[in-house]
Amino acid sequence: MKIDINCDMGESFGRYKLGLDEEVIKLISSANVGCGFHAGDPHVMRKTVDMAKQHGVGVGAHPGLPDLLGFGRREMKVSPEELKDYCIYQIGALKAFVEIAGMKLQHVKMHGALLNMGLANEELAVAMCEATKDINPDLIWVTFSGIRTVEIARSIDLKVIQEFYADRAYNADKTLVSRKTPGAVLKDPQQISARINQLIETGTVTTLDGQPLKLAYDSICVHGDTPGALEIIRTIRGIMADHNIAIKPMAELV
């Protein structure tokens, strides 16, 4: 049994530092690296890629909206053509750093508001998936478990990794509860542990309104920008060890 742990990284910008990348990188198997639109800059990208290489972590592109001020979390009415080109630009830029480091770009995962925009608008979802495939048909498409974009990606022959959000509450339709809703973000390691144990043992998560929800999963998504982040990730690693599940970059899972 194998599983991947993925985390957003490289979201610092210039003098602004975000996240505990230097610590988190040692505990995960795949990194979603900011590409300079919602966060990240060329220098941060290089350093993040180099750290990932050093620790055997798979590198993916984490494209966002051109909204540094809003950290890519505010939906924008971009056209599918614009979005496709924004994704190609960002993935291409990161790919250059990855290849210079002697690695292969592993995956693509959308950031922030792009996730919701892809769920709400099929044309935008297709644009994202096509950008990924156009760059390289071997790239892995990473997204929430059980979501429409899983099918869209598969329909154009992209390999898909479905992820479980360890620290976010779920709606019954398998989407994440909005950050604005109380209870949306989990911070208690024990609560997170219980959820992951449940997921491994029953294949389900309990939604915010108390219903069990069956979820496929290949990867656990964690976050590295909260004070308790390291403890949460270590807890997850412990659970995986207890269940004899090896933590491996998603390239080894598809």
Place this chain on the structure above:
Amino acid sequence: MKIDINCDMGESFGRYKLGLDEEVIKLISSANVGCGFHAGDPHVMRKTVDMAKQHGVGVGAHPGLPDLLGFGRREMKVSPEELKDYCIYQIGALKAFVEIAGMKLQHVKMHGALLNMGLANEELAVAMCEATKDINPDLIWVTFSGIRTVEIARSIDLKVIQEFYADRAYNADKTLVSRKTPGAVLKDPQQISARINQLIETGTVTTLDGQPLKLAYDSICVHGDTPGALEIIRTIRGIMADHNIAIKPMAELV
């Protein structure tokens, strides 16, 4: 006999249009495409690459400083490490569009203040050349004829294309006269014709202070953002035809 004609292109941004790209692309053999820092955006990049493909024009990256407001023409005190990463980011982004269009990225040519910064600072020049080589050692390094960066690029085994600026006056040290100096920018097609005839026939250009200056050249650099641009380029093409010199993308010249 062969020669290349290169021109900066893809320097529009969002709703802002710059240059006569649709017309100029039919008259040149190599395009230096803006990469989104000093000018250009992902959508413009795609369109420019597609146009270049349609007209058999070789595509190069034209990286600039992160200064859209100043069009990359204002020197900035960036470190060699920063500059190298800015170049890799921009070249990588453009390379993605070029490869998706089924072409190979042909060359790299620095924009605006980066040209002067490379001349004035050896470490910065090395950073630019190394970024180019790191992306792909087959990329052609394009720069002014006879300049220090020609040697730097060759010293790390980059192929070099030396260019002649058809519409700019020269100093005795082979640098361009600053745009702020009267007489720096030539607009009269007849004057430009005379210069190019002189170059082809004698291998020299006359500097602003009246001295003959020997210049090696593989490519003529033209500009597409002035009203007389098309006439100037057509004039240059006519001169080449008169001398039985074929106009070819620089990849065919190295």
Place this chain on the structure above:
Amino acid sequence: MKIDINCDMGESFGRYKLGLDEEVIKLISSANVGCGFHAGDPHVMRKTVDMAKQHGVGVGAHPGLPDLLGFGRREMKVSPEELKDYCIYQIGALKAFVEIAGMKLQHVKMHGALLNMGLANEELAVAMCEATKDINPDLIWVTFSGIRTVEIARSIDLKVIQEFYADRAYNADKTLVSRKTPGAVLKDPQQISARINQLIETGTVTTLDGQPLKLAYDSICVHGDTPGALEIIRTIRGIMADHNIAIKPMAELV
């Protein structure tokens, strides 16, 4: 009888030029000046304000979304608090240039997607109006005729100028037909003349689906970035002269 003619101006950015400001400024009575978010930059702002002063044109702020790449035309999910602060920032910046030129800031008019966002979302509309009032309760609020934001602005005691769009088709609810709909943008001076004559003589405009629509109006909004712009504005001035209607900055109308 008096009327105002207003036009967006100062939407150039760095080396990018937009519109025929130098010509248009002579033909209008109020200028809506870009404030650096969707378009415009500090240098352009100064020059535009100075031109307006020279020609006796009233100056207003034209705040936009922080989206230069999309020219402020793409809706973004900003919060009312964010929007209010974006408006204050932009209006405050322009006000400084206006006061240094020895004038008083005359009005505020939202740009692009902000117009639609204000129509669709009452909280955002209130935020825009409050930002205006907080800067100075004497500022004039300029917006489409007969629209909800007219009431909102009046409810907080802002003076309101209602404008008629000379070159845009209307829906029955007094909103503008989307630019994406065929027939949304009028370019034929004769057609525009007929509409304005109808407006002056009957107080109505004919909607895209052929119905007469009663509209209050204090100002005619024109655009300066199309080839026929000057002819259209001159035509409008001629119609006003024929009807003995003086063209005056909106400050003289409230």
Place this chain on the structure above:
Amino acid sequence: MKIDINCDMGESFGRYKLGLDEEVIKLISSANVGCGFHAGDPHVMRKTVDMAKQHGVGVGAHPGLPDLLGFGRREMKVSPEELKDYCIYQIGALKAFVEIAGMKLQHVKMHGALLNMGLANEELAVAMCEATKDINPDLIWVTFSGIRTVEIARSIDLKVIQEFYADRAYNADKTLVSRKTPGAVLKDPQQISARINQLIETGTVTTLDGQPLKLAYDSICVHGDTPGALEIIRTIRGIMADHNIAIKPMAELV
């Protein structure tokens, strides 16, 4: 006896947080607030101004270069005209927030590379001072003690506050030692204490190369983005209390 303590504040941006503003604001008397070019955004500006009001702290504008990626610390070849307009834009934007909060803008202090550019280039220094005066001739010009810009500001009748950098080493010409030089930034509260005691008791500071340097001073400049910042500021306050020197906003000192 009175003295001012000033600190840069409001240099967060969007999701990126910088400095301990909430704590520092309680310990200082004047805040230099980022204006959105090198750091800060409209929302951060409002919050910072509101905090300053709550704690009786004087508010000044802290304009920077348009280089968020470089935090305004990289010199750029801007013209005096460009710089003047950048300053007016930024000061004007902040002034709006300050006046909406019911305060008066107190002072202007340049950020980062602008300080050095003003020292190295008289035309740029004049442009900065004129921008300040054009906004309001009552604004206080804040700068290093004993520096050329003190004279320039006074020559156009600006009031001047001269500041001492508590945590930075000095050159013999009264400039700060470059951050790149070892020993340039002091972090040890005891060392900083000794320097301030020396300054108060002898009116001198010891330069990096060991010479005593006479310095006029009205304000102590502290920084709030280092772990030891609060302890350093509290130490300085203690020294002032020991010497019966009251800590007051600079408006009370001119």
